[in-house]
Amino acid sequence: MRDPEATLRQHQLPVTAQRLAVLRAVSRHPHATADAVAESAREEIGAISRQSVYNVLNVLTEKGIIRRIQPADSPARYEDRVGDNHHHLVCRACGQTEDVCCAVGGAPCLEAHDDHGFKIDEAEVIYWGLCPACQRAGAHASPAHPLSPHHHD
Amino acid sequence: MRDPEATLRQHQLPVTAQRLAVLRAVSRHPHATADAVAESAREEIGAISRQSVYNVLNVLTEKGIIRRIQPADSPARYEDRVGDNHHHLVCRACGQTEDVCCAVGGAPCLEAHDDHGFKIDEAEVIYWGLCPACQRAGAHASPAHPLSPHHHD
DNA sequence: CTCCGAATTTTGACAAAGTCCAAAACTGGA
DNA sequence: TCCAGTTTTGGACTTTGTCAAAATTCGGAG
Numbered sequence: 001m002r003d004p005e006a007t008l009r010q011h012q013l014p015v016t017a018q019r020l021a022v023l024r025a026v027s028r029h030p031h032a033t034a035d036a037v038a039e040s041a042r043e044e045i046g047a048i049s050r051q052s053v054y055n056v057l058n059v060l061t062e063k064g065i066i067r068r069i070q071p072a073d074s075p076a077r078y079e080d081r082v083g084d085n086h087h088h089l090v091c092r093a094c095g096q097t098e099d100v101c102c103a104v105g106g107a108p109c110l111e112a113h114d115d116h117g118f119k120i121d122e123a124e125v126i127y128w129g130l131c132p133a134c135q136r137a138g139a140h141a142s143p144a145h146p147l148s149p150h151h152h153d
Numbered sequence: 154m155r156d157p158e159a160t161l162r163q164h165q166l167p168v169t170a171q172r173l174a175v176l177r178a179v180s181r182h183p184h185a186t187a188d189a190v191a192e193s194a195r196e197e198i199g200a201i202s203r204q205s206v207y208n209v210l211n212v213l214t215e216k217g218i219i220r221r222i223q224p225a226d227s228p229a230r231y232e233d234r235v236g237d238n239h240h241h242l243v244c245r246a247c248g249q250t251e252d253v254c255c256a257v258g259g260a261p262c263l264e265a266h267d268d269h270g271f272k273i274d275e276a277e278v279i280y281w282g283l284c285p286a287c288q289r290a291g292a293h294a295s296p297a298h299p300l301s302p303h304h305h306d
Numbered sequence: 307c308t309c310c311g312a313a314t315t316t317t318g319a320c321a322a323a324g325t326c327c328a329a330a331a332c333t334g335g336a
Numbered sequence: 337t338c339c340a341g342t343t344t345t346g347g348a349c350t351t352t353g354t355c356a357a358a359a360t361t362c363g364g365a366g
Binding site: 033 | 351353355362
Binding site: 069070072073076089091092098100101114115116117118119120121122123124125126127128129130131132135 | 221253269274276283285
């Protein structure tokens, strides 16, 4: 993120130490959880309440300054990168999260065959698997994540 | 589900009233939450503990007899229909959930452009929008779901 | 520079969804 | 029918997040 302070002003948000710290924390640690953001913010400004972290993350999300993702079996994660419709790759074993561009194009799967009359505004894609480290560690694709809807081992 | 009892036996699971009731509840109410399953099961057998509902849902999920889906801002939901790699359509306002076939084909987005070295075993797709009822009710695509990563209004 | 009202932060209680654990009850093979 | 092993139960506990009221801070006006 270029200039956190300017970004806040652009969105009519009063600039506070807490908001700057949280915004920078998200910027420094993409896909961090609220807890991780809190830790990182504390390193920067000494102290910030848990509630404030949530308050800030919520406003920033509402304003579209950051984006919240909520993969199964994980607390919400936040990221800096907004407005480019990218998706995510999540490790079933350790939760490591990576960004991936749209697989097919601009807004790939954004059209379901039968929309059941819904007015669709987003197609969210999450790829599940094992990150390189967990593959080497011999993790199997289940312990951390008991789903695995349709794997054909 | 054809024969719940046989299904349990096929998977070496002792047949109990609780397991049958839970399995049938999921069968009758696709996309039900654990709570809803518990209610439905109680109607059938009078009583079942909360823990048992979770126990049963967990074994059934592990065995692949049912599938668990965990959309953002919703407790986990369970469904009968497994092994066909279908996706979901969720109403941001009321949470109503519908099944949708793979948008592009067999396993559509199952290949990310850059897999970051991950061993991918599933591509999960969730379409977010407003169901017909909530559209008529004038719901806007935000109250229930403060995310909306990349809409261009 | 100081003051004030509105917005933000803090503190602490609370809520939802699940899990952990030990005790009691049950399943199903011998 | 009996027994060992599995399930079920009840209750405490954890995690992630929200609510509400009081204290503090921001930032424009004077």
